[in-house]
Amino acid sequence: xxxxxxxxxxxGHRQEYLNHxxxxxxxxxxxxxxxxxxxxxxxxxAGLRTNPQLVTYNISTAEHQSLERGNIISRSIRYYRLADKxxxxxxxxxxxxxxxIDVQFALGIFRPTYNVSGILFRAFSRLKEGSLRKRMxxxxxxxxxxxxxxxxxxxxxxxxxxxxxVDFLNRTYKTNKFQMLPDPIPDxxxxxxxxxxxxxxxxxxxxILLHPGSLSERKGTLEILESLCYLSDEVLSKFVLFLxxxxxxxMENRISEKLKKVGKEKPNAxxxxxxxxxxxxxxxxxxxxxxxILTPYxxxxxxxxxxxxxxxxxxxxxxxIKNGLLGKxxxxxxxxxxxxxxxxxxxxxxxxxxxxxxxNCKPFESYIISHTKEIFASxxxxxxxx
Numbered sequence: 001x002x003x004x005x006x007x008x009x010x011x012g013h014r015q016e017y018l019n020h021x022x023x024x025x026x027x028x029x030x031x032x033x034x035x036x037x038x039x040x041x042x043x044x045x046a047g048l049r050t051n052p053q054l055v056t057y058n059i060s061t062a063e064h065q066s067l068e069r070g071n072i073i074s075r076s077i078r079y080y081r082l083a084d085k086x087x088x089x090x091x092x093x094x095x096x097x098x099x100x101i102d103v104q105f106a107l108g109i110f111r112p113t114y115n116v117s118g119i120l121f122r123a124f125s126r127l128k129e130g131s132l133r134k135r136m137x138x139x140x141x142x143x144x145x146x147x148x149x150x151x152x153x154x155x156x157x158x159x160x161x162x163x164x165x166v167d168f169l170n171r172t173y174k175t176n177k178f179q180m181l182p183d184p185i186p187d188x189x190x191x192x193x194x195x196x197x198x199x200x201x202x203x204x205x206x207x208i209l210l211h212p213g214s215l216s217e218r219k220g221t222l223e224i225l226e227s228l229c230y231l232s233d234e235v236l237s238k239f240v241l242f243l244x245x246x247x248x249x250x251m252e253n254r255i256s257e258k259l260k261k262v263g264k265e266k267p268n269a270x271x272x273x274x275x276x277x278x279x280x281x282x283x284x285x286x287x288x289x290x291x292x293i294l295t296p297y298x299x300x301x302x303x304x305x306x307x308x309x310x311x312x313x314x315x316x317x318x319x320x321i322k323n324g325l326l327g328k329x330x331x332x333x334x335x336x337x338x339x340x341x342x343x344x345x346x347x348x349x350x351x352x353x354x355x356x357x358x359x360n361c362k363p364f365e366s367y368i369i370s371h372t373k374e375i376f377a378s379x380x381x382x383x384x385x386x
Contacts, residue, residue: 003034006097008037009099022036026054037059037086067082079106096116107151115153118158119157197289215251215255287314296339297326320337
């Protein structure tokens with residue numbers, strides 16, 4: 001059996017997931033051959049390249065750039081055709097997409113001879129029906145999912161951390177192909193020599209509010225910045241806001257403009273914007289040393305965020321909207337402030353509550369134990385090799 005994992009992107013959790021799978025294959029040595037098709041800049045240890053069970057291929061820069069052009073439909077088709085080219089060339093019997101949402105449309109059209117599985121981010125099951133536009137979006141995603149899930153070559157579709165959505169989707173489409181996949185919490189070691197407060201000169205009575213990960217519209221980055229305009233100078237003096245991550249395509253200029261606006265209207269607000277690569281050890285130091293984490297995702301994005309796993313592991317309160325999976329987890333563990341929406345006014349009110357609250361959170365060991373990288377990798381690879 002030859003299994004091909006296709007992941008042409010490298011940002012955030014995507015590289016982490018590949019590393020978890022590679023580590024598992026090297027440690028457990030499951031049966032079969034495993035091939036990873038990866039981003040041009042993805043680096044695999046030189047020793048792995050000679051491992052007979054595990055092979056990696058870097059796609060070309062031109063191939064990667066081709067995936068960024070065009071509309072959703074044309075990108076999906078190009079995404080599939082690139083993966084299919086490698087699958088045929090390497091005689092794959094199973095192709096696992098690390099993000100099915102990128103290729104979901106194409107899988108409803110093409111009929112590969114090999115089996116397919118993958119992770120489906122942002123399933124429509126948690127989209128609320130409200131306005132006509134939202135109902136149309138939900139219906140479109142319902143049809144899109146139906147077109148590909150009925151294909152016999154689709155073996156497993158993994159949904160991160162959301163058993164309710166798995167049950168709903170299996171009932172809706174009368175299948176058992178949807179499976180819950182625990183999103184792993186990386187076992188990073190904090191840098192013992194890095195102090196956020198000392199490095200940035202933050203007073204001991206000021207709170208550190210962290211907005212980490214890839215910065216995007218759906219994650220509420222712009223709304224967080226705008227919310228500062230609704231806070232008094234007295235409140236602003238009580239915290240420092242960290243934007244820690246690279247902006248998604250098209251966001252850098254928008255963030256810069258918003259930072260200029262906040263700087264003009266609220267010159268006393270202190271924002272530290274770090275939009276470059278941060279080593280895992282330093283990132284873990286931020287999680288351990290911050291006072292709260294801001295994840296006010298859009299009401300149109302009600303799925304899971306790996307940032308919440310980091311928050312639970314570090315015992316930090318989270319600010320998020322109450323709808324969706326994030327709100328459910330935060331409510332279950334009683335570790336944060338939940339908002340009705342991610343409007344700037346709501347976020348500003350939430351920040352005030354966050355500053356005044358005493359959560360006394362501690363790491364949730366039961367959650368950490370059930371969300372290890374070993375469990376994550378064994379579920380994906382086990383479903384293929386069993």
